[in-house]
Amino acid sequence: MNQSSDEELARKVQGGDAESFGFLVLRYEEKLNRYGRKFISSGEDIRDLVQEIFIKAYTNIKSFDAERKFSSWIYRIAHNEFVNAIRKKSRFPVLFSLFDFDTFLPHPFAKDLADIGANTREIKTMLDLCLGRLDPKYRETLVLHYLEEMEYQEIAEILHIPVSTVGVRLLRAKAMLKKIFLTMTAHHG
């Protein structure tokens, strides 16, 4: 197994070493599959989408700045690919994520607030049961934070939103998740 960092491998790929790209594919294949399955949450062919993500990553690898994190860069490509897949299925594709009020105003205490109220294990259990019922933008933030275990800063870089907005989305997503979870458990006795 190659011990080089993602960024070192990416630099080698930029220099023409295609084999190094194979290592990057191996490292991210499972993560992106999981991210896609949870985010898209329907019968899409995730394998084809993930394959397309790697093809796009290779095609555009020279735009990657090796001083920055490779994971954020490839997750950004994955985010765009998955959003396009959801948009294609949406009844109102143009309206999807056209304007998001969460990103409009500053939210100074969002991180502190988002971390109050529920523990990670509890959230993960609820996520498995209720994920498909959440709005995609909230679903994605939860998946990246609780399942992919990313920090707010990295999620913000992937979604191209302010860090404070990540906190606001997580806060709202958890509230929605709890509501859905309680409704589901009440219906099932």
Next chain:
Amino acid sequence: MDNKSLPSIQEVVLGKIKAGSTHMRPRWFFLLYGFFGTAGFLALLLVMLYFTSFIIFLLRKTGVWFLPSFGAWGLKIFLLSLPWVLIISSIVFLFLLEAALRRYSFAYRKPILYSLGGIVVIIIAADIAVSMAGIHETLLLHARDGRLPVAGRLYRSYGMQESERVYLGVVKQMIEEGMLVETVRGETLIAVVLPETRFPFGIDFERGDMVLVIGEKSGNAIMAQGIRKIYMIERPMRRRGWYKPPVTLAP
């Protein structure tokens, strides 16, 4: 199909790279992409600046700009007199600019309010500079003489219009009924003062003052609903001398 019978994603991707069906884009492609992106953004900014400064120019030239000083009543006429097509176009450009800006990390890391506010501040500062330089006045003069090929139509259709019920001119003579006012077009009108005429800045008028008269026109008389003086600092197009007291004012 069973996934286990499929080749791994790594094999498929490397296979495509080796077969030459997937190519790495060269570095110059991204440099060019960045260059055109920035150039597009700047072009949008210039178009937006042009529209907004043109709107301000029109409002000042027709006198509509001064209507809110008449209070709620003036504000109502102000809203009805705005060039809404140009304003809506400017708003569309503002959102296009914001969307273009959010590609950059310095913009998407901050709330939209900040980047939108930044664009608005830049536009206002640039509009003040354009207004002080008298660019639109010069272009209007060229358009009027048929020497402005592309934008000439815009200036002729908007710039030479006079707002209905709003008249900007210079006091030629104080008369018993009110005052004789010479408008931009050289037309002399009688501003008839009625009991209900409003004077938000007082009644201290004299020959040579620039005034704004609001009211219905009937023949060469305006039944003034409101009259106010336009002070030197507020005067539109003063750099071009359009509103200098007419020669006919000589005693």
